[in-house]
Amino acid sequence: MKLLNHFETFLEDHVNLNNTRLRLLTDSVEAVKNAVKQLEWGPEIVDFAEQGSWAHETIIKPQSDKPFDADLLVFVKAVPDWTAKDYVNKLVTELDALPAYKEKVRRFSHCATIEYAGERKIDIAPCIVDRLYPGTYEVCNRATDQFEQSEPIAYTDWVRGRNAIAGGNDLKKATRLLKYMRDIKGNFTCPSFLLTTLLGYHVYDFDRDSAQFADLPTTLKTLVGRLDDWLQARPDVPEVANPVLYGEDQACGWDQSKYANFRDKVNLYRGWIDDAYDEVDKEECIGKWRRVFGDGFAEGETKRAAEQVSEAVMRTDGTSLVLGNHYADLVAMVKALGVKAVPPRIHRLPHIERPKWRRASEQLTVRVTAELKTSKNGQLIRQIKSAETLQQGYSVKFCAKTVLGAPYQTDNYSIKWRVTNTDKAAVAANQLRGQFYPSDEGAFRSESLSYRGVHFVEAFVVRKRDQSLMGHSEPFYVVIE
DSSP: OOOHHHHHHHIIIIIBOOHHHHHHHHHHHHHHHHHHHHOOOSSOEEEEEEEHHHHHTOOBOOOTTOOEEEEEEEEEEOOTTOOHHHHHHHHHHHHHTSGGGTTTEEEOSSOEEEEETTTEEEEEEEEEESSSSTTOEEEEETTTTEEEEEOHHHHHHHHHHHHHHHOTTHHHHHHHHHHHHHHHHOSOOOOHHHHHHHHHHTSOGGGTTOGGGSSHHHHHHHHHHHHHHHHHTOOSOOOOBOTTSTTOBTTTTOOHHHHHHHHHHHHHHHHHHHHHHHOOSHHHHHHHHHHHHOTTTTHHHHHHHHHTTTTTOBOTTSOBTTTTTSOSSHHHHHHHHOGGGSOGGGGGOTTSOOOOSEEOSSOOOOEEEEEEESSTTSOEEEEEOTTOEEOTTOEEEEEEEOTTSOBOOTTTEEEEEEEEOOHHHHHHTTOOEEEEEEOSBTTEEEEEOOSSEEEEEEEEEEETTTTEEEEEOOOEEEEEO
């Protein structure tokens, strides 16, 4: 399922750099341009140009406490007898002498960077025009004191051309989504320029008006699928040629370990994206897209679905059993009718985190038993059954057991517990949960009884050596009055 409106809202609320920050960036860049024009720097300035994600319109909102940045090229004519490092060093020195930028300027290999109190950064990179012959562009590597040929304008035009073929600005949006995934997951690395090139290469000239780029979710599925196919055919670090600069390999900074990890993660996320795209149940679909993008996706609808779980229990004539005053809520219904009253949709609620481990071909049987205790470390009261009605203020100790009834040994396996709350009390306390948690020790985990509702706990057995999912228990329902 595509969920187009949720994608647009997610981009606006969580991925895109907001308008306020964009205005700040634009104003800061204009001020920097004016300042550079007034410098007693030496080179004759020809022009300025945006570069990188800012120019490609793939810039995204930074993660918490991290600055967002923009790249600005200053095109200059060559100065006789200057070497590459002179352009960067003298630019840094002159900028740092200005009161507005005092102690804000940092010196890097190719640029002067102005840092605005950890909020945003602007990289100003000198680019020499026509030094070798007319029409050439060279950036300056201060560390090696070498001029490096570049094609910044042609590369930006290439990116925009690929986006035009895809249509609807969906290549740009898909690139932002994948950069966001990279940043929130933090488990693979791929520089933005390299990711941009890899995705651009997988938009083909014959794709114009293609159904494979009909909308954003379809574009994302198509691009990640094509990229995964390309990566799986290349187990070793491939060459990724700069599409506009002959001889430059943009993947030269990748070592085999980082590449292999990127290749593996793209393959994993391709499966998740395909799974979410093909899902026909809306709530299950939302949950699967949240596995891809995190809790920010469809967060409003996610909370409403969990809060209204009682009202959503329907009679055969299509009316709500709760709103029709047959039962006060789902708790009362389960208390009266037993576990058969638990609606199947409760397991598909979108706030529930979907498993992220690859499923092993052979599965183990996992069973959950539970004990009621006065508190986590208190006295044992009795064994309890799934869907038994319990009172608030106590604690339940769960155990994940094998088919023979013995607790799972944790030398080779780790036990992950998915603890899910539902209904109004948990929503009001901001305690819906639904995430995976480790055992307290061995195959055991304790949970307090705090919120009225029908909740459930599941045990997942994960093999340590390869992080494969070996087994998953049936839900153990915890019904709290």
